[in-house]
Amino acid sequence: MAQRGSYAKGVAKREEILERALEVIAREGYRGASVKELAEAVGLSQAGLLHYFDSKEELFTEILRKRDEVDSRQFGPMPEVAEATHLRSGFVGIIRHNAEVPGLVQLFSRMAVDAADPQHPAHRYFLDRGDSLRETFVEALRELQRRGELTDVVDAGVLARIFQAVADGMQLQWMQDPSIDMAGTVSALFDALDPRNRKDPDE
Amino acid sequence: MAQRGSYAKGVAKREEILERALEVIAREGYRGASVKELAEAVGLSQAGLLHYFDSKEELFTEILRKRDEVDSRQFGPMPEVAEATHLRSGFVGIIRHNAEVPGLVQLFSRMAVDAADPQHPAHRYFLDRGDSLRETFVEALRELQRRGELTDVVDAGVLARIFQAVADGMQLQWMQDPSIDMAGTVSALFDALDPRNRKDPDE
């Protein structure tokens, strides 16, 4: 099951399910939802939904994957965001968008914790996602450093980790108190790390 | 119950239980532990343990509180860490210490997600803890800004949020991959935000 190779089982339907699940969770939130709840929201019985996935954990992992896929379509493929000039606006834009879909933020954070267990289906997902995110970042950050728009006191790889951590950490704060400005705070970090903002007034 | 007022029920024992729980979780890790598991590890039956707490959620919330209490004893009371000069070393020290107690990091992160629900007993805990952490930080950060050791491009309150987010976010990354250097990365952020590191070589 779940294998796309050979003659996969209802791949199209599967994708459709994931997209619907995504909408539902984004709109109605995620509170440790059970398979049954999600199934009904998607218009299937619990058993019917699990027909397409091996387990609950796999199901939710696939939802996260689908989300990345959808996002990267909407916000332009990563390569584009990767361009140094658009890194900041692209990143901040995604975060601003996330503030519109609290359910997905919760799902992501919850899974991130559960997936700490190397046995969890989402474990590899998070590792790979982190790697690729930082890869994209490092490239763009290096370019910014070359241009003198970003501090070069710290290695770009470390800065990439920091940006990732800030984004994830701000989500935690925001879940407790949705009134805070996730995107604005991350944006401020770019300012704080821009050496040009610190030249003496008599430039 | 759980009220310290009037004639509390075995307050001493309660505290002892929390301290033991802390040790056990720190040492043996936390994998969404059940009350029963924890109870046995602490030398009680499930019912025996729940005699001291209203519910599982309340129990684990209290464990987090106890942890803060213990930590603040070990690392000097917050007021001391709050001193600008020691902010960085104090903060980084705590993070380094956290890397020695993975179970507590997991418990904290897990609870942070669950407590997004305003009904959760730990909801207030996280709000208050965040407030007080940032309060402490803001004071010290302002002093650093005055001394010219920290960028003043961004408001100290925002910087405080950023530091909190980085610490929390690095924990998530570290749970996935314990080989990364949480403390070192946070430390690097201090460097990156220090304007003195950016003066021209011909100072």
Next chain:
DNA sequence: GTCTATACTCGGATAGAC
């Protein structure tokens, strides 16, 4: 392919004996 029905497990809570 999808449903209904059910089996099974786990975990939290509670009653009641000692």
Next chain:
DNA sequence: GTCTATCCGAGTATAGAC
């Protein structure tokens, strides 16, 4: 104050009919 025993609900997974 602590235990044993039990209850109950939730939730996943699976069997089997249609």
